[in-house]
Amino acid sequence: MAIMTIRDAILQTLHAEMERDPDILLLGEDVVGGNGTAGGPEAIGGIWGTSGGLYAKFGPDRVIDTPISESAIVGAAAGAALAGKRPVAELMFADFVGVSLDQIWNQIAKFRYMFGGKTRCPAVIRLVYGAGMNTAAQHSQSVYAMLTAMPGLKVVLPATPADAKGLLTEALRGDDPVMFFEHKTLYGVKGEVPDGDHRQRFGEARMVREGGDATIVTCGRMVNFSEKAADKLAADGIGCDVIDLRTTSPLDEEAILDSVEATGRLVVVDESPPRCSLAADICALVATKAFSSLKAPPELVTGPHSPIPFARELERAWVPSPQKIEAAVRRVLAAG
Amino acid sequence: MAIMTIRDAILQTLHAEMERDPDILLLGEDVVGGNGTAGGPEAIGGIWGTSGGLYAKFGPDRVIDTPISESAIVGAAAGAALAGKRPVAELMFADFVGVSLDQIWNQIAKFRYMFGGKTRCPAVIRLVYGAGMNTAAQHSQSVYAMLTAMPGLKVVLPATPADAKGLLTEALRGDDPVMFFEHKTLYGVKGEVPDGDHRQRFGEARMVREGGDATIVTCGRMVNFSEKAADKLAADGIGCDVIDLRTTSPLDEEAILDSVEATGRLVVVDESPPRCSLAADICALVATKAFSSLKAPPELVTGPHSPIPFARELERAWVPSPQKIEAAVRRVLAAG
Amino acid sequence: MQLSREELVGAYRRMATIRQFEERLHEEIKTGEIAGFTHLYAGQEAVAVGICDQLSVEDMIVSTHRGHGHCIAKGCDVKAMMQEIFGRAGGTCKGRGGSMHIADLSVGMLGANGIVGGGAPQAVGAALAARLDGKGRVAIAFSGDGACNQGTTFEAMNMAVVTKAPAIFVFENNHYSEHTGDAYAVGTARDIASRAEAFGMKAWRANGCDYFDTYETMRELLDHVRAGNGPAAIELDTERFFGHFEGDPQRYRGKGELDRIREERDCLKAFRAKVAEAKLLDPADLDAVDAEVAALIEAAVVEARAAPAPDPATVADDVYVDYY
Amino acid sequence: MQLSREELVGAYRRMATIRQFEERLHEEIKTGEIAGFTHLYAGQEAVAVGICDQLSVEDMIVSTHRGHGHCIAKGCDVKAMMQEIFGRAGGTCKGRGGSMHIADLSVGMLGANGIVGGGAPQAVGAALAARLDGKGRVAIAFSGDGACNQGTTFEAMNMAVVTKAPAIFVFENNHYSEHTGDAYAVGTARDIASRAEAFGMKAWRANGCDYFDTYETMRELLDHVRAGNGPAAIELDTERFFGHFEGDPQRYRGKGELDRIREERDCLKAFRAKVAEAKLLDPADLDAVDAEVAALIEAAVVEARAAPAPDPATVADDVYVDYY
Numbered sequence A, B: 001m002a003i004m005t006i007r008d009a010i011l012q013t014l015h016a017e018m019e020r021d022p023d024i025l026l027l028g029e030d031v032v033g034g035n036g037t038a039g040g041p042e043a044i045g046g047i048w049g050t051s052g053g054l055y056a057k058f059g060p061d062r063v064i065d066t067p068i069s070e071s072a073i074v075g076a077a078a079g080a081a082l083a084g085k086r087p088v089a090e091l092m093f094a095d096f097v098g099v100s101l102d103q104i105w106n107q108i109a110k111f112r113y114m115f116g117g118k119t120r121c122p123a124v125i126r127l128v129y130g131a132g133m134n135t136a137a138q139h140s141q142s143v144y145a146m147l148t149a150m151p152g153l154k155v156v157l158p159a160t161p162a163d164a165k166g167l168l169t170e171a172l173r174g175d176d177p178v179m180f181f182e183h184k185t186l187y188g189v190k191g192e193v194p195d196g197d198h199r200q201r202f203g204e205a206r207m208v209r210e211g212g213d214a215t216i217v218t219c220g221r222m223v224n225f226s227e228k229a230a231d232k233l234a235a236d237g238i239g240c241d242v243i244d245l246r247t248t249s250p251l252d253e254e255a256i257l258d259s260v261e262a263t264g265r266l267v268v269v270d271e272s273p274p275r276c277s278l279a280a281d282i283c284a285l286v287a288t289k290a291f292s293s294l295k296a297p298p299e300l301v302t303g304p305h306s307p308i309p310f311a312r313e314l315e316r317a318w319v320p321s322p323q324k325i326e327a328a329v330r331r332v333l334a335a336g
Numbered sequence C, D: 001m002q003l004s005r006e007e008l009v010g011a012y013r014r015m016a017t018i019r020q021f022e023e024r025l026h027e028e029i030k031t032g033e034i035a036g037f038t039h040l041y042a043g044q045e046a047v048a049v050g051i052c053d054q055l056s057v058e059d060m061i062v063s064t065h066r067g068h069g070h071c072i073a074k075g076c077d078v079k080a081m082m083q084e085i086f087g088r089a090g091g092t093c094k095g096r097g098g099s100m101h102i103a104d105l106s107v108g109m110l111g112a113n114g115i116v117g118g119g120a121p122q123a124v125g126a127a128l129a130a131r132l133d134g135k136g137r138v139a140i141a142f143s144g145d146g147a148c149n150q151g152t153t154f155e156a157m158n159m160a161v162v163t164k165a166p167a168i169f170v171f172e173n174n175h176y177s178e179h180t181g182d183a184y185a186v187g188t189a190r191d192i193a194s195r196a197e198a199f200g201m202k203a204w205r206a207n208g209c210d211y212f213d214t215y216e217t218m219r220e221l222l223d224h225v226r227a228g229n230g231p232a233a234i235e236l237d238t239e240r241f242f243g244h245f246e247g248d249p250q251r252y253r254g255k256g257e258l259d260r261i262r263e264e265r266d267c268l269k270a271f272r273a274k275v276a277e278a279k280l281l282d283p284a285d286l287d288a289v290d291a292e293v294a295a296l297i298e299a300a301v302v303e304a305r306a307a308p309a310p311d312p313a314t315v316a317d318d319v320y321v322d323y324y
């Protein structure tokens, strides 16, 4: 076990897997950096620091700087995957799904089905997402609900360094397309990471803590916020089950339903506007499949139905906070 | 009152509104047709027959054939709207949101908010959507949930000729961007259309029928399927409230909650895969806001978590059917 | 011309197969048995065959909504294709894809595509994959004169140049995107090829209604790309014999246009004339090929019509390799 | 050169305002008070000002992530901009947008844009809108050498040519897209302008570090577009004096590059030298302008720092004009 950041867990996993599997190639803007400049290509390692040293080690055929052309980046990943490789494409911001959605949604996600189950498209798209850095409306979004809705994709959101390694390794060894979400505020989060081979199976939620009084279902940055809320509540003798989904597609329905069957109280925390969200999805799952266990109306803690604002005070008001989560838990406990 | 098809209701509304308001312009692929050919521009009226005669009447500056460049089509609508016009842009298939999402999601939807509430972007995007014509995975999708999730957009889905006129008129006179969904199998549906000025306010659902035993919430083509199911059930003495949402953003929460409060039974019918869907959204609304009225777990009737297949037998199995709706209603009545 | 007798007969057979496949579909669609959109390739056979005849099975192509010709030229099974278009369980894609989504990776056919411009970036990725293997394989994107205006196509050309990928952009200019002429929709000082040149790749032009011109020009191009010079483009002047989709009234055509192009721009007629003139093949040999092909197509239709539909219970299969 | 004394002083004032605005932000950002991403425009002032000086308030521009210069040149209020960048309620966008999303429709500034390539299609639409009014207005899209590779930019150029829209594509080639050089990322036989030419529009080239060259070249271009000849493009060779965003270590720069461009390619220095040489303005006049501008910027920062933050309770306002 080594202690490292999520950033380093991702970088080291890329190093290890690219060494192991010569079919892996990496594509993205500035994943090398310095190409075509006096400074020269020098593996600045992407603006997020998750590709340092790869170019030096694996060379220009496997680590490829691209122009600002996200459709072509994702489309190239699609084609490389059909051609038998394992491309990893980086979207510098998940918001750039806007300029590349077709290749994700109508191409990568649908190939296998449209082609009668006879093809594989193991492309891994890395998407840097989330609010918290005041990057405003076009650089802060949590795009996972949109992609979770799309049959054919797997959607993965590590919240710890160990899961970053385990889930990325799993993505790179699996045979389906994976949308790998990296929260920009979590890169610096440190934690223990298992040495050697470490795969985290998809569709297996992480029970962050067990409390028994209420169930908090969440993912990404909101796991930590939910823990903070749970700490506060614990001080008052209220115990929460906190479930980190790890992957939203496939979804660990069992973990959610089991917990709600025990607690009868559901709070879903989702860094996203409310409509047709993951929060709504989880709520609907519980309402349809664990209805009789519910002792109170579920609470959804999301952002408002608005774009994400720039100013610190506004962004803070937009993002679900530990305080709001805590209040929601108290409401589900007070009701019913 | 004249009897006409949805196709004609849309076409006539475009004629009437373009006559009334010189700021309206229309953009799209083949909305004129024949440009640059020996046959010459001749207002073939788009492949859906919803723009015939507009070019002849309003000329090339207001009725504009475009290259196959959906990002530029929607982006041009965005720019024209900021510049004070009322552009109507046609996406020949709603699936082409894939190649134009950024302009819808990160531009049109966000301008007003990002710019501090000081701008208007009254662009109307017409999207031809839905399964039922065996157009397979890339030409059959119901994209409304994705767009309903996006703050800043209004999402409109007429299911009758009267609503096609009323909602399109409202879209063209309002000041916000509107995603106007036209179901490809509904163009030929006939019905009465009010003469003269007819505006249908957004956020006002249509109570298609009242029955009192169970609530069916739906929209688009599924309204008709739900009515068929309700007819069958009525024969057995089971009365359904059938609610046609008309607009999913804004959403008529009151109509839904009122009905469920009376019936205690909810079935949502949604021509879409299940995850993070409109069905889940409506279910979550009811579970959080009318929990105590619910007498049974809600039922969601959607397509499966798969792309839409081509072959007749498969497409029919994919799309929610009157039979499945009927069965779902019987289940919510049997439960709880 | 260095083609052997056998190669010539093969080329003719492939072109005739496409032609008869499409002519027959044109008839079958009228019966109402075939669902969805069908875009026929007839008229453009010399392009698909003139190009694919020089590819190995390891070379890859990505196709368009008008993909039947590319599929047949690259070696997809004609009977399975027919079943697919009929929506049968035994189709190339088990009836899930239909006319617009035929793929067979085992012959290097990476997929038809219902999204105009969807394929071009994929060819760049396939080309980058090919380069990694170092076996000199190439990847080809077929695009129409309409698709050449989609942003993805431009991005792909630029990215191919930047990454020096062995990608080839084939622009089949049949002069129409749906009901709009290339004279309107393609903004350019000269032609589509010149736009590719402006991206910094070498581009060729050929008569896409002439197998031999297409073949020869493409040979030069392939030599250039296989030699490691990065991507290249070719624009082919060609004709589509039917409507955009089946059912299209084609009001955009000039008076007598269809008759004229069938008379003057038929690649099969031209092929026959050339090989006869050069005394390379006997017309009777080609008649025999026509007959063979007719039998194949007839059998394909008969089998497709009789073949079982997909089982509705399988509707949600084949989405993932595994989903847990 | 037919510019009046007053015009010259105005041009210098606008360029100096941009420069001092950016130099000051560079300092303020170090204090940690300014949140988010800030991309500074310093070095490129001659482009924004040389172009916008010839536009009326009715002409429209769409800008980029590096938009401060375009905003100031087009007439946005400097103090409101400063408040916006500081995230204050009194900012141009009430603190909702920040550096990357400043817009002021009242002066024809249709918006900065965080999406690279997002603006180009919008300029085409604005140009089509302008044409409808028949007043000879134009719409301009500013794009970088990085943005010129985004599919939207290509689509926009093609659509502008096809629709003959009075749209102008301004390519500010500062030779970097983030940390990558144009020599790598822009695939082209010649330059960015030549790609625009291949789309069938006339394109110009100018020295974007020289106000006068930019101005004169743009005048020709504007005459061409206002005369109804459809769209046009211009590529400007320019320099960015700071990093891509504040905080960028700029390891891609050559040794001494920053010193050299500040010495040899500073548009303000060049402007001063030219007007002095031609005896059009006195250095003292320009010093006075510098002092005025310094006072303005100081006041803007002082006010912004003291200004109230937005009320968190308003977070979900301003999404719709009305929502029912």
Ligand SMILES: Cc1ncc(C[n+]2csc(CCOP(=O)(O)OP(=O)(O)O)c2C)c(N)n1
Pocket (backbone or CB within 6 Å): B029, B068, B070, B092, B096, B099, C064, C065, C066, C114, C115, C116, C117, C143, C144, C145, C146, C147, C148, C174, C176, C177, C178, C240, C244
């Ligand atoms: C992104 C996208 N836009 C529009 C369409 C609708 N469409 C299908 S084919 C076609 C015309 C294509 O023209 P071209 O590329 O010249 O190919 P051709 O049909 O001539 O073979 C259009 C507009 C589509 N399928 N995808």
Ligand SMILES: Cc1ncc(C[n+]2csc(CCOP(=O)(O)OP(=O)(O)O)c2C)c(N)n1
Pocket (backbone or CB within 6 Å): A029, A068, A070, A092, A096, A099, D064, D065, D066, D114, D115, D116, D117, D143, D144, D145, D146, D147, D148, D174, D176, D177, D178, D244
């Ligand atoms: C669609 C999209 N892709 C990537 C980015 C990240 N990004 C922001 S600025 C930039 C470089 C832009 O380069 P250029 O167009 O030359 O403008 P400059 O920064 O030089 O002014 C990149 C890659 C983005 N904002 N939007």
Ligand SMILES: [Mg+2]
Pocket (backbone or CB within 6 Å): C144, C145, C146, C172, C173, C174, C175, C176, C177, C178
């Ligand atoms: Mg064509």
Ligand SMILES: [Mg+2]
Pocket (backbone or CB within 6 Å): D144, D145, D146, D172, D173, D174, D175, D176, D177, D178
């Ligand atoms: Mg640049």
